[in-house]
Amino acid sequence: MIKLQDFAKECGVTDRAIQKHLVKYADELNGLYERKGPNGTWLSDAACDILRSKMKQQPIVVSDGSLARQAEELKAENVQLLKELHNVQTDIIELQRQNTKLIAENARISLLEADNEAKAQQLTDAEKSAQSANSKLSEATKAFEDKEQQLQAEIEQLRQQLESEKQRPLTLRERFFGRKN
CATH class of the missing domain: 1.10.1660 (Multidrug-efflux Transporter Regulator; Chain: A; Domain 2)
Structure with missing residues (x-):
């Protein structure tokens, strides 16, 4: 017993x-x-x-008082961890929102860069066209100046002929009927 x-x-x-x-x-x-x-x-x-x-x-x-105290501490820690988890989830959502904005901004930048490249190509083409037009204009100007010099030479030659014609003595017929200009 x-x-x-x-x-x-x-x-x-x-x-x-x-x-x-x-x-x-x-x-x-x-x-x-x-x-x-x-x-x-x-x-x-x-x-x-x-x-x-x-x-x-x-x-x-x-039943042990220390176990109950540990359980309460664990509950408090769990509540704290849940709050931290909520904060982390909120931060993750905000970061995802910022990431989405950055992706959209990068896409917009890519489109602008592509547009700038297209405009740069157009500008290069326009510069080439302008250079071509300038060279054609230079050629045309040179041709015009050559033609102008040629015409000036002809005018000078005709003036000299006219002067020499005026200096020449009048024929009888010209005296009687007048000079034909």
Whole structure:
């Protein structure tokens, strides 16, 4: 026979847990334990075996203040981590929004660069056309100047002919009828 308090210490549970099992399994334990007044309750070896088998079937939770405190600390930490997770998710959403804006801006820049390249090509083509037109204009100007010099030479030659014609003495016919200009 073993005292209830000793059996509880041996099993690592409280006296109250053993007393609850005694009440719960009273039919199976009938006559296997004795209450001896102020000395407490005494259990037989058979009662101890039955109680051990029942305690193995049902886990007995030992209430410990440090476990409750740890649980509260873990809950507080979990709440803090959830807040941090929410903040990180908010940051991720903002970064995704900024990334979308940057992608759109890069696309716009690419389009502007392509447009600038097209305009630069058009400008290059226009410069080539202007150079070609300038060279044609230079050729035309030179041809015009040549023609002008040729005409000036002809005019000068005709002036000289006219002067020489004016200097020549008049024929009889010209004196009578006049000079034809």
